[in-house]
Amino acid sequence: MQPSMQQGNSAPLKRAMSTRHLVMISLGGxxxxxxxxxxxxxxxxxxxIGAILSYFLGGVIAYMVMLCLGELAVHMPVSGSFGAYAKQYIGPGTGYTxxxxxxxxxxxTLGTEFTAAALxxxxxxxHVSMWLWTLIFGVFVFSLNMISTRWFAESEFWLALVKVITVVAFILLGLLAIFGAVSYQGFESAPLFTNLTAQGWFPEGLFPIFATMLIVNFAFSGTELIGVAAGETKDPAKNVPKAINTAILRLLVFFVGTIIVISALLPHQAAGLGAEGVSSSPFVTVFNHIGIPYAEDIIRFVIITALLSAANSGLFAASRMMWALSDQKQLPAVFSKVNARGIPYVAVIVTMIGAMPGLLSEQFAPETIFKNLLGIAAFTMVVVWMSICLSQYNFRRQWYKQGKTxxxxxxxxxxxxxxxxxxFIFCFITCVSxxxxxxxxxGFIGCMIFIGLCYVSYYMLYHKKA
Known part of the structure; x- marks a missing residue:
């Protein structure tokens, strides 16, 4: 990798993020x-026990992928990171795809985030039209992304903080209820952890642990945003590895801690069932049973914040990918134009327009469209993770061949x-599931067609030029 290439891709984008921003962007995602x-x-x-194992395994997979990403991001801190790594260490067609x-x-997912928040x-x-809320949220997130990278990072920090505080409060209050320090509806004495194995260690068998891995892996998706943001981070060699270790460790504690609290306080069959919407959230049920007033309203507010935070990160990540394609001459030059504040504004606007199909999910068969969009998002994310692992493997082999250690x-x-x-193997198994x-x-068939079209378009449009 020539030094000029390491710096060149990122030159027009401002390096405005610190470890604090990176960790919160990752947690927020x-x-x-x-x-x-x-x-x-x-x-x-x-x-x-199956759920605890699922989330623990999901965290371990995410950590392995992020370690690979950390090595690549420190060596080559560019915006549009894993596309650039795949291009360099797997092949240009794969990088493009x-x-x-x-x-x-x-x-x-952008459109579905706005739709869900509006609902x-x-x-x-x-009595207020859903479209009005969608418009308000869209303008809000769009504005945060257009003002400056610093504004984006700062807003994401505070949006993510709301979620982090809620999860920490949930785990602490849940533990107090588990040990009998606060009263909990339905239990005369401290429930402790008897619920975890009340119906045996694996009441549904072992297969569902693997069947739910796509949901669990998707829960950890967003951690790779650290790699996308590396090109706009101050001192990436110091901040990126620090952010990866901090974010993954906290996520494991938050996710596994949450699952332990829910499982100890609710019968497992009831955890995913119940009323529609927010009231079906196990967070609402546990808060209600502890006696927290307005539990449903609190969690509704937190989920709206979570959706806007995810949309905020998503618009940032997707626009940087479009900027990277343009910067590598694989999209017209207009997409890599940046304004005086270092924002690739054309890429942000076009990505926002790309979110429109997701907004239709409310009008036409919302359940079907939403489930398929979620499946597409989860699948494509895991394929990206596979590319990160393969890129790092090939990079390190090249590194050793050059006589370096x-x-x-x-x-x-x-x-x-x-x-x-x-x-790579764990991500591949998740895709096959x-x-x-x-x-x-x-969704799987749609993704395979999309991947095929990407390769075909690359070889028809750019391979000859290259």
């Missing part, structure tokens, strides 16, 4: 509806080649 609403579903399908896949991941606002204000790297992922190989879920299958 990962703590979302998957935890507040989806965690109960995983517990119901796998049983308490991975960049488009990651853009697709966030652009399809929640309608529960408070039933791991000590010569700014940050070296430990246990090479075990970490990238295991990370999608084929066995009839509801996810259309």
């Amino acid at each position: 990962a703590i979302g509806t998957g935890l507040f609403l989806g965690s109960g579903e995983v517990i119901a399908q796998t049983g308490p 991975v960049t488009w896949l990651y853009w697709l991941t966030w652009s399809v 929640l606002m309608q529960e408070w204000f039933p 791991a000590q010569d790297l700014g940050f070296a992922a430990p246990l090479f080649p075990i970490v990238p190989i295991l990370g 999608m084929v066995f879920d009839p509801e996810m299958r259309p």
Whole structure:
């Protein structure tokens, strides 16, 4: 890698983020509806111990992928990171495809985030049109991304902080209820952890642990935003590895802690069932049973914050991918134009337009569209993770061939080649699990067609030029 290339890609974008911003962007990307609403579903399908194992394994997979990403991001801190790494260390066609896949991941989820947030606002204000809320949220997130990178990072820090405080409060209050320090509806004495194995260790068998891995992996997605933001981070060699270790450790504590509290206080079959909307969240049920007033309103507010935080990060990530494609001459030059504040404004505007199909999910078969969009987002994310592992594996082999050692790297992922190989294999198994879920299958087929079209378009349009 020539030094000029390491710096060149990032030159027009401002380096305005610190470790504090990186950690919160990563936590903000990962703590979302998957935890507040989806965690109960995983517990119901796998049983308490199964869910704890699922989330622990999900965290280990995410950590392996992020270690690979950390090594690459410190060596080559560019915006549009994993697309650039795949181009350099797998092949230009794969780099092009991975960049488009990651853009697709966030652009399809953007519209659904706005729609879901608007639906929640309608529960408070039933007479206000859902489209008005969608417009308000869209303008809000768009503005945060257009003002400056610093503004984006700062807003994401505070939006993510709301979620982090809620999760910490939930775990602490839950533990007090578990040990009998606060009263809990339905229990005369301290429930302790008897619920975890009340119906055996694996009441639903072992298979659901693997079947739910796509949901669990998607819950950890967002951690890779550290790599996207590396090109706009001050002193990436110091801040990126620090942010990766801090973020993953906290996520493991938050996710596994949450699952333990829910499983200890609720029968596992009830965790994912119940009323529609926010009231079905296990967070609401536990807060209600402890006696927290306005539990449903509190969690509704937190989930709206979570959705806006995810949309904020998503618009940032997807626009940087589009900027990177343009910077590499694989999209017209207009997409890499930046304003005086270092924002790739054309890429941000076009990504916002790309979110429109997601907004239709409320009008036409919302359940079907939402489930498929979620499946597409989860699948494309895991494919991107596979590309990170393979890029790092190939990079390190090239590094050794040049006669250099791991000590010569700014940050070296430990246990090479075990970490990238295991990370790749686990992600591949997760992708294949999608084929066995009839509801996810259309999304899987759609993704395979999209990947095929990306390769075809690359070789037809750019390969000859290259």
